[in-house]
Amino acid sequence: MEALACSFHLLLALMVPAASTDAGIPALVHDSWTDxxxxxxxxxxxxxxxxxxxxxxxxxxxxxxxxxxxxxxxxxxxxxxxxxxxxxxxxxxxxxxxxxxxxxxxxxxxxxxxxxxxxxxxxxxxxxxxxxxxxxxxxxxxxATDSSPGxxxxxxxxxxxxxxxxxxxxxxxxxxxxxxxxxxxxxxxxxxxxxxxxxxxxxxxxxxxxxSFPTQVLAKASKVIPVMLMGKLVSRKTYEYWEYFTAALISAGVSMFLLSNSAGKHPSTVTxxxxxxxxxxxxxxxxxxxxxxxxxxxxxxxxxxxxxxxxxxxxxxxxxxxxxxxxxxxxxxxxxxxxxxxxxxxxxxxxxxxxxxxxxxxxxxxxAAVFTIIMTLRQAFAILLSCLIYGHAITVVGGLGVAVVFLALFLRVYARSRMKRRSRKSLSEGAVQKV
Structure with missing residues (x-):
């Protein structure tokens, strides 16, 4: 029973906010059920x-x-x-x-x-x-006041x-x-x-x-990976080589960011x-x-x-x-x-x-292409603003991971726009030949 109780407390410690772990196990159990x-x-x-x-x-x-x-x-x-x-x-x-x-x-x-x-x-x-x-x-x-934490x-x-x-x-x-x-x-x-x-x-x-907010932004930017996996498994879709390449870059960049911050154990970046x-x-x-x-x-x-x-x-x-x-x-x-x-x-x-x-x-x-570029820039600016205003610490490796993610996103937009221009050009040439 003691082993079971310890396992239960450990699970709660993983699934409740880190702030509530400071008060010890009894407070943790209470907070876990109320929040x-x-x-x-x-x-x-x-x-x-x-x-x-x-x-x-x-x-x-x-x-x-x-x-x-x-x-x-x-x-x-x-x-x-x-x-x-x-x-x-x-x-x-x-x-x-x-x-x-x-x-x-x-x-x-x-x-x-x-x-x-x-x-x-x-x-x-x-x-x-x-x-x-x-x-x-x-x-x-x-x-928050001098006598109350808020x-x-x-x-x-x-x-x-x-x-x-x-x-x-x-x-x-x-x-x-x-x-x-x-x-x-x-x-x-x-x-x-x-x-x-x-x-x-x-x-x-x-x-x-x-x-942390930077972690959330990067996770939202990497939505392309599960979307491609679901398309491959469920709809049997086929993808171009550049789509696999940019998806691998996004995965590598997110991994660099998360692993570097986990190693530092900074409270604002622990996932x-x-x-x-x-x-x-x-x-x-x-x-x-x-x-x-x-x-x-x-x-x-x-x-x-x-x-x-x-x-x-x-x-x-x-x-x-x-x-x-x-x-x-x-x-x-x-x-x-x-x-x-x-x-x-x-x-x-x-x-x-x-x-x-x-x-x-x-x-x-x-x-959609222009809109995607604007919103990708917005995500990069959002991470920068969050770090400046709320003091999130990002290591050199983590910063490099962020750069890799956004480089991959811009490559996807560029490659997709080129593919669309090429398809429109081929259609117009085919129409001219028919005339």
Whole structure:
């Protein structure tokens, strides 16, 4: 029994934040049950299930009743929109490509350059500020005095709710003020991307309790590796040699960074077992979100309509879960006691909402390659800012690993853009030959 108890304490020591280990085993066990990330994760899932399961059953009921043909009354338009949609599909890629093509033919080079600078500045300002605030909120205390160490804000789900409700409001106003394509997708289909999106966001906030911000940024930059593995195993996809080469470079750079920091045992860069699990969850949920959204774009919709639909369900899920757990009032109480936290949470939401608008605008105007370059630079600047503001120590080997990762990312963007230009050139030459 003693051996079992020791093993249990060791497991808790691996899966709770390092700060709680200072108080010894009894305090550790208490903290682990009151602030255990895996329990909070399942509590959140249970809260979402109380909304998702009745909704699923209701959708199945309307479909079995063939409500689209037999239904009537005041609720018919609402049920039709939520469950059936208009089933009008189009290729989103064609709309996007035509938008980029029209912009490319703009004769004003100066206007194009200024617009690109505007997009780059907006993305950098939004997401660099968001990254700095995210680390401040999740890793630092509020209300610290000479006699009190202060307290940390612990509920990542409340921050997700704050971000989503402002994004929902901004997208709704945008759709109301600017004419959008006729919406045709069944509304319930947004809920799948919404669930995975809020879970990935929760993992992103929660991971900062167990790992450093530079480690999180590098882990997000290395998402290409599991995506390639899943594509190879599940979809039997084939990849070019440069894709394997850059994936190997990313893996080597991340390994150099993690091993060098683990050897130094610096508190701000130690990666725990929980941190690795949460990051894995982030990568899985985020990958599903992007793939599901790609499938939704087969319907005729704009990116802002996508933003509105996904954030609508995100608000419903997170608000319902917070109310069921009693965490909403607790978070509001914390906000009232610490006005600086309220300011930080509000700025986080503003940066997240407007950052999404800049993402959609940049991709529509300049394409995915330019957007990827801007965001890759943002990740590098985010690591630099985090080290300067919060004092993360990175060794020479770790810094070299960071450089290798971003070099590999730029090589991927360059190689992909060359491949696309080559394919477009061959298509145009083939069209000329046919003429």
């Amino acid at each position: 255990f990330w895996l329990l909070r994760f399942f509590y959140n899932i249970a809260g979402y299930a109380t909304i998702a399961i009745p909704g699923f059953l209701l959708i199945q009921y309307f479909k079995r009743r063939n409500y689209l043909e037999t239904g009537s009354g005041i609720c018919f338009p609402l049920v039709k929109s939520c469950v059936f949609g208009s089933e009008l599909k189009s290729l989103h890629s064609e709309a996007t490509s035509s938008s980029v093509q029209n912009e490319a033919t703009d004769p004003s080079t100066t206007k194009q350059v200024l617009r690109l600078l505007f997009c780059a500045a907006g993305l950098q300002a939004s997401y660099l500020t968001w990254g700095v605030l995210q680390e401040r909120v999740m890793t630092r205390t509020y209300g 307290e940390k804000f612990k509920d990542s789900q409340f921050l997700v709710f704050m971000n989503r409700i402002l994004a929902f409001t901004v997208a709704g106003l945008y759709c109301a003020l600017i004419k959008q394509p006729r919406h045709s997708a069944p509304m319930y289909k947004y809920s799948f991307a919404s669930l995975s999106n809020i879970l990935s966001s929760w993992c992103q906030y929660e991971a900062l309790k167990y790992i 725990t077992f929980s941190g690795l699990l949460i990051l894995a969850g982030y990568i899985i949920f985020d990958s599903f979100t992007s793939n599901w959204q790609d499938s939704l774009f087969k319907y005729k919709m704009s990116s802002v309509q996508m933003m509105f639909g996904v954030n609508l369900f995100s608000c419903l899920f997170t608000l319902g879960s917070l109310l069921e757990q009693g965490a909403l009032l607790e978070s509001v109480r914390f906000m009232a006691q610490h006005p600086d936290f309220a300011v930080h949470a509000a700025l986080l939401s503003v940066c997240s909402a407007f950052g999404q608008l800049f993402i959609f605008y940049t991709i529509n105007r300049f394409g």
